[in-house]
Amino acid sequence: MQVTQTLNEGLKRGYSFTLTGAELEEKVTAKLTEAQPEVEIKGFRKGKVPMAILRKQFGDRILGDVLNESVDAGLKEILSTSNERPAMEPKIEMENGQDWKPGSDATFTVTYEALPEIPALDRSTLTLERLVVKAEEAAVTEALENLAKSAQNFEDRKKGTKAKDGDQVVIDFEGFLGDEPFEGGKGEEYPLVLGSGSFIPGFEEQLVGAKAGEDVEVKVSFPEQYGAAHLAGKEATFKCHVHAVKAPKPAEIDDELAKKFGAEDLAALKAQVAERLEMEYKGAARAVLKRALLDALDGKMSFELPPSLVEAEANQIAHQLWHEENPDHHGHDHGEITVTDEHKTLADRRVRLGLVLAELGRVEKIEVTDSEMTQAVMNAARQYPGQERAFFEFVKSNAQMQQQLRAPIFEDKVIDFIVAGAAVTDKEVTKEDLQKAIEALDEL
Incomplete structure (x- = not known):
C-alpha cells in the first residue's frame, strides 16, 4: 500500500493511499480459502464446495470486509507514521466510489485536523491563592436556630x-x-x-x-x-x-435537640454543624481556586487550535444559551442559531483548556477508577427514585452517558494534580468575602 501526503497546512492533514486490484483479490481469495473447509452448500459435501461457487456466493460480502479492514489498516499506518492524533473522526472517502468495480485499484483519501502539540506545564510556576473560611460562632448559632425551627x-x-x-x-x-x-x-x-x-x-x-x-x-x-x-x-x-x-x-437549643439529630449532646452537635459548614465553605473556595487556575492556564498556554473543535464548541455554546433563554422550547425544530464572537471566544478558551487538561491527564496517566465511576452513577441515579435499576442499565449501554459522568471526575483529578504542584497560599477570609468571590464567578 502506497501512502502519499496531499495536505499539510497548520493542523490540517490530507493523505491518499491505493489498494491495487491484485492486492484486494489476493486477500479475498485467502479468506475464501480459509473458510472453505467449513462451508457446506446443498449439493456439495462440507469442505468440497468449489472456489468458483464460493466466490459467487460470498465474494461481494468478503470483498466488503477486505475493503473495510484495509482502510482501517491504512488509517492506522498513517497515524502511526505521522505520530499524530486526530482532533475529530478522520474523513475517509473512496475516489470514484460509485464507478469503482471489483478487480480494479481502489484509491482512498483521508483528511483530518491533528491535535496540536501541547506545551509542557511546569506546575511550580503557577501561583494560586486558596480562600479559607472558619465556621464562626454566629454562623454555627444561625444553623442551630434553623435546626430548632425544623424541629419545632x-x-x-x-x-x-x-x-x-x-x-x-x-x-x-x-x-x-x-x-x-x-x-x-x-x-x-x-x-x-x-x-x-x-x-x-x-x-x-x-x-x-x-x-x-x-x-x-x-x-x-x-x-x-x-x-x-x-x-x-x-x-x-x-x-x-x-x-x-x-x-x-422552636425547639430549645439544648442536649435534647442534639439527640434528635443523632448527636450525643449539644457540644457534639455544634462540632458537627461547624464541620459541615466548613466543608461547604471548602467546596465554594475550591470553585474560586479552580477558576483562578483555569484563568492562569488560559493565559499561559498558547498553541494553535483545531478549527473544527472550536466551531463545534461554539455551536454547542450558542445552542445551549439559546435554550436557556427559551426554556419552553425543548425540541430542536427551531431556526438557525447565530454564533457570535462572544461564543467563539468562549469556545476558544474551553477547547484550549480542555486540550491542556486532557494532555496532562494522558501524560501523567490520570484515570477515573471503577469505584469512582460507580459512585458517580449512583449519585446520578438518585435523581430517578424508583427507577435506579433502569438508569444503571441505561448508563451501562450508553457510551455517551458514561463519558458525561466520567469527564467531570477526570477534570477534577487533573485540577487536583496541578494544584498539588503549584505554589498555593491560604488566605483566611469571612463568609461574606467568600460569597462575593462566588458571585463574581457568575459575572465572568
Whole structure:
C-alpha cells in the first residue's frame, strides 16, 4: 500500500493511499480459502464446495470486509507514521466510489485536523491563592436556630386568637362536588400548618383568621393537572371545623435537640454543624481556586487550535444559551442559531483548556477508577427514585452517558494534580468575602 501526503497546512492533514486490484483479490481469495473447509452448500459435501461457487456466493460480502479492514489498516499506518492524533473522526472517502468495480485499484483519501502539540506545564510556576473560611460562632448559632425551627413544636394559642400564617390549625374537613361528597376528601383532626403549601392552592389562605371552635367553608378549584382525574379542574367546597389554633414554638437549643439529630449532646452537635459548614465553605473556595487556575492556564498556554473543535464548541455554546433563554422550547425544530464572537471566544478558551487538561491527564496517566465511576452513577441515579435499576442499565449501554459522568471526575483529578504542584497560599477570609468571590464567578 502506497501512502502519499496531499495536505499539510497548520493542523490540517490530507493523505491518499491505493489498494491495487491484485492486492484486494489476493486477500479475498485467502479468506475464501480459509473458510472453505467449513462451508457446506446443498449439493456439495462440507469442505468440497468449489472456489468458483464460493466466490459467487460470498465474494461481494468478503470483498466488503477486505475493503473495510484495509482502510482501517491504512488509517492506522498513517497515524502511526505521522505520530499524530486526530482532533475529530478522520474523513475517509473512496475516489470514484460509485464507478469503482471489483478487480480494479481502489484509491482512498483521508483528511483530518491533528491535535496540536501541547506545551509542557511546569506546575511550580503557577501561583494560586486558596480562600479559607472558619465556621464562626454566629454562623454555627444561625444553623442551630434553623435546626430548632425544623424541629419545632406547636402550642395552643390563647382562646379566641385568630390563626395566621405559620400557625398550625387542627381541623376536620370534608370535600363536596356540588352537594355530593367525594372519595378521599375527608379528614379528622388533621394538623395543617398554614402557609406550608400542603393542600391545594387557595385552601390554606381561607383558614387564616379562623378561631378554635369555628366552622369554615373553603371553596377551591382543583388544578387542571391534578393527580386524581375525577377531581382535575373541578370546583369543590370543603366544610371545615377548627378544633385548635396553635402557635409554632422552636425547639430549645439544648442536649435534647442534639439527640434528635443523632448527636450525643449539644457540644457534639455544634462540632458537627461547624464541620459541615466548613466543608461547604471548602467546596465554594475550591470553585474560586479552580477558576483562578483555569484563568492562569488560559493565559499561559498558547498553541494553535483545531478549527473544527472550536466551531463545534461554539455551536454547542450558542445552542445551549439559546435554550436557556427559551426554556419552553425543548425540541430542536427551531431556526438557525447565530454564533457570535462572544461564543467563539468562549469556545476558544474551553477547547484550549480542555486540550491542556486532557494532555496532562494522558501524560501523567490520570484515570477515573471503577469505584469512582460507580459512585458517580449512583449519585446520578438518585435523581430517578424508583427507577435506579433502569438508569444503571441505561448508563451501562450508553457510551455517551458514561463519558458525561466520567469527564467531570477526570477534570477534577487533573485540577487536583496541578494544584498539588503549584505554589498555593491560604488566605483566611469571612463568609461574606467568600460569597462575593462566588458571585463574581457568575459575572465572568
